[in-house]
Amino acid sequence: MSLKIASINVNGLRNNKKRALVFNWIVSQNIDLVCLQETHCTHDETGLWNREWKENGGGESFWNCGTNDSRGVGILLRKDFTHCFDVSMIDNNGRIQIGEIKINTAVYHIINLYTPNNGSDRKHFFENVKNLNDLYADDSTDHYNVFLGDFNCALDRRLDRAPSHQNEDTGLKELKSLLLKFDLDDIWRSKFPKNRRQPDIEVCNDKKCNLLKSAFTEDKHLYSQKSSCWLQSLYKLKKLLYFDSLQVSYTAFEDSLKTFYKCKISNQLQHIKSNNTVKLRYYSRICSSFDLKAYLSFDIPKYERSLLTKIRISAHSFAIETGRYSKPKTLVTERFCKYCGDQVKDEDHFLLYCPLHTKTFEKGLIFSKI
Ligand SMILES: [Zn+2]
Numbered sequence: 433m434s435l436k437i438a439s440i441n442v443n444g445l446r447n448n449k450k451r452a453l454v455f456n457w458i459v460s461q462n463i464d465l466v467c468l469q470e471t472h473c474t475h476d477e478t479g480l481w482n483r484e485w486k487e488n489g490g491g492e493s494f495w496n497c498g499t500n501d502s503r504g505v506g507i508l509l510r511k512d513f514t515h516c517f518d519v520s521m522i523d524n525n526g527r528i529q530i531g532e533i534k535i536n537t538a539v540y541h542i543i544n545l546y547t548p549n550n551g552s553d554r555k556h557f558f559e560n561v562k563n564l565n566d567l568y569a570d571d572s573t574d575h576y577n578v579f580l581g582d583f584n585c586a587l588d589r590r591l592d593r594a595p596s597h598q599n600e601d602t603g604l605k606e607l608k609s610l611l612l613k614f615d616l617d618d619i620w621r622s623k624f625p626k627n628r629r630q631p632d633i634e635v636c637n638d639k640k641c642n643l644l645k646s647a648f649t650e651d652k653h654l655y656s657q658k659s660s661c662w663l664q665s666l667y668k669l670k671k672l673l674y675f676d677s678l679q680v681s682y683t684a685f686e687d688s689l690k691t692f693y694k695c696k697i698s699n700q701l702q703h704i705k706s707n708n709t710v711k712l713r714y715y716s717r718i719c720s721s722f723d724l725k726a727y728l729s730f731d732i733p734k735y736e737r738s739l740l741t742k743i744r745i746s747a748h749s750f751a752i753e754t755g756r757y758s759k760p761k762t763l764v765t766e767r768f769c770k771y772c773g774d775q776v777k778d779e780d781h782f783l784l785y786c787p788l789h790t791k792t793f794e795k796g797l798i799f800s801k802i
Pocket residue numbers: 769770771772773775777781785786787788
């Protein structure tokens with residue numbers, strides 16, 4: 433016997449259009465049994481939602497209600513689900529739902545979980561789930577427990593959270609113990625071992641995300657009005673990198689972006705080299721590759737490092753630069769050092785030849801004179 437089971441966090445199903453879309457999509461996937469989390473279903477809607485699931489091509493449906501803006505779990509069966517099925521609820525809080533399937537002498541318990549977002553509640557919840565298994569241990573029949581749902585806890589905070597949290601999620605130890613005891617698996621992680629999970633701001637329940645959520649909503653609104661916004665820039669980048677959709681893995685997007693800018697910067701440096709009068713002429717002479725430069729790792733104060741950067745990118749007030757702004761423009765060969773009189777004051781002159789600065793360097797005051 434084979435049974436196709438799925439688990440989806442639907443992030444609220446109260447919107448009529450969304451509910452119809454989700455129900456239709458589930459039917460099209462030919463799944464025998466679907467466990468839903470975060471339905472936001474209340475007792476007033478269960479009758480309507482049961483009817484709608486059937487009208488959209490489904491079979492029986494069962495709901496453990498939460499509030500109209502939080503929690504709620506549900507189990508949907510396909511239309512031709514013929515096995516004997518019964519549902520029991522351990523809580524009436526919209527967190528746990530247990531479906532029992534009897535096939536010949538075997539009993540299968542499908543345990544649909546929606547774990548609390550709050551750390552201490554989550555820890556407590558995992559401990560209760562661990563005990564839950566004992567209730568259904570029955571040696572007299574073939575008995576199988578299938579735990580699934582939304583565990584709301586990052587197993588690897590670097591890969592599963594973006595941006596990564598500083599500390600492990602509360603309850604991680606308890607979850608790991610559950611995984612071991614019941615031989616559970618993070619299916620998505622098994623399929624994509626090295627991919628980072630996408631940050632999903634819209635479904636984040638953490639209060640810290642509220643501001644970010646509002647900003648994201650506002651940005652989507654601006655984008656729909658074709659105004660300049662972050663989302664618009666993201667779509668432009670997507671077009672630039674030839675991605676058909678924004679639903680690409682974080683690493684693939686990051687790699688493409690790096691390659692794109694490496695090429696762009698190398699081409700620009702090449703262009704500057706062949707055109708001696710433009711800005712960054714000195715930088716293009718000393719730098720020909722796109723990588724971390726050694727001086728950035730020197731053990732010197734940040735201020736001094738930034739002064740070194742200023743010399744490298746010609747963000748200084750040597751005559752070679754100021755001559756560009758005089759009217760009329762001073763010829764490059766006539767941008768003289770005030771001290772020496774007949775030498776062009778460029779970076780080489782400053783660092784290696786100018787007697788004025790040579791004295792300064794000897795005193796160890798190189799940076800104060802840049
Ligand atoms: Zn000089």
